[in-house]
Amino acid sequence: xxxxxxxxxxxxxxxxxxxxxxxxxxxxxxxxxxxxxxxxxxxxxxxxxxxxxxxxxxxxxxxxxxxxxxxxxxxxxxxxxxxxxxxxxxxxxxxxxxxxxxxxxxxxxxxxxxxxxxxxxxxxxxxxxxxxxxxxxxxxxxxxxxxxxxxxxxxxxxxxxxxxxxxxxxxxxxxxxxxxxxxxxxxxxxxxxxxxxxxxxxxxxxxxxxxxxxxxxxxxxxxxxxxxxxxxxxxxxxxxxxxxxxxxxxxx
Numbered sequence: 349x350x351x352x353x354x355x356x357x358x359x360x361x362x363x364x365x366x367x368x369x370x371x372x373x374x375x376x377x378x379x380x381x382x383x384x385x386x387x388x389x390x391x392x393x394x395x396x397x398x399x400x401x402x403x404x405x406x407x408x409x410x411x412x413x414x415x416x417x418x419x420x421x422x423x424x425x426x427x428x429x430x431x432x433x434x435x436x437x438x439x440x441x442x443x444x445x446x447x448x449x450x451x452x453x454x455x456x457x458x459x460x461x462x463x464x465x466x467x468x469x470x471x472x473x474x475x476x477x478x479x480x481x482x483x484x485x486x487x488x489x490x491x492x493x494x495x496x497x498x499x500x501x502x503x504x505x506x507x508x509x510x511x512x513x514x515x516x517x518x519x520x521x522x523x524x525x526x527x528x529x530x531x532x533x534x535x536x537x538x539x540x541x542x543x544x545x546x547x548x549x550x551x552x553x554x555x556x557x558x559x560x561x562x563x564x565x566x567x568x569x570x571x572x573x574x575x576x577x578x579x580x581x582x583x584x585x586x587x588x589x590x591x592x593x594x595x596x597x598x599x600x
Contacts, residue, residue: 357383358391362416365401366477371409429553429561430462432595436564436588437464444584445573446566449474450553453491456503458482461562481542483509483523484516486550487565489536493527493552494560500524515540535586537578545569549581551589554598561598564589 360381365372374392378385392410395401399415430450437448441464450462457479474480482488483504492500501520508518517523530536535551542548550565566585568576 354391357381357387358395361388361391361395362400362412363477365410365412366416366475368411371404371407371411373407373409377410428596429555429592433462433553433562433564433592434464436591437462440464440566440584440588441466444581445576446568446581446584448588449487449565449567450562451480451487451491451565452562453482453488453494454479456482458485458488458491458563466568481510481512483518483520484512484538484541485565486536486538486548487563489523489526489530489538490550490552490563490565491560492523493530493536497524497527500527512542513540513544515544517541535582537582543567545571547578547581549578549585551586552593553589553596554593556597558598561593561596564592 361377364377364380372380374385374389377383377392378388381388392401392403395413396403396410399413401410401416402413403410433450437450440446440448445466447466448464449460451458451460453459458481460474460476460478460480462476463474480488482492492503495503500523504520504523507520509520509523510516511518517526526536535549537547537549539547546567546569548565548567550563552560553562553564555561564585566581568581570576
């Protein structure tokens with residue numbers, strides 16, 4: 349077994365435990381990852397010794413350990429983009445009741461880097477490190493807008509793409525047709541394409557080289573937040589993204 353394969357298995361175990369709402373046993377982990385219990389136990393023993401996982405003394409099940417959480421906290425403290433964006437996302441959540449997110453592109457998926465939930469009755473829950481679709485989210489469409497039309501076709505294929513809701517656009521040609529407007533307007537919006545009843549708006553963040561570094565997005569439900577609308581939220585999102593870009597050197 350190569351070192352890379354061993355590392356991947358260890359990471360797969362950590363990701364599974366991170367996503368699980370409850371601690372998991374060895375056989376349950378082995379079944380979900382399609383590995384032998386012996387291999388899973390060997391990796392868990394190593395992760396336990398390094399405090400990346402912890403084991404319940406009564407049930408013998410495993411959950412994420414404090415050292416793994418410390419790594420995430422270190423990113424928040426040390427990464428200029430994440431630290432700066434956190435201030436803006438918190439402001440949007442607290443002052444305007446908008447669930448707010450920071451994300452970047454990883455291949456054909458969007459990766460959530462940061463999430464700040466509002467205090468309202470409806471929360472759109474995401475976890476940093478979680479992947480999302482590019483074709484049906486405002487964040488994803490902003491991230492796609494950095495690419496040429498040809499690169500988008502190469503990345504997504506012609507379709508049909510995943511039909512997440514009845515309103516999801518599933519043909520890449522239609523996505524590409526939208527991207528020119530996204531570039532011109534400086535933001536993207538989706539209405540119930542990813543989650544029914546939810547509107548999402550995103551704007552790009554640029555670094556000092558004026559390349560797109562990430563996207564800042566918000567989500568809200570018009571039903572639970574009737575005071576919010578596209579017209580009122582778009583300027584807030586663009587301003588927040590501009591503030592982050594300015595603080596990381598992306599605005600001259």
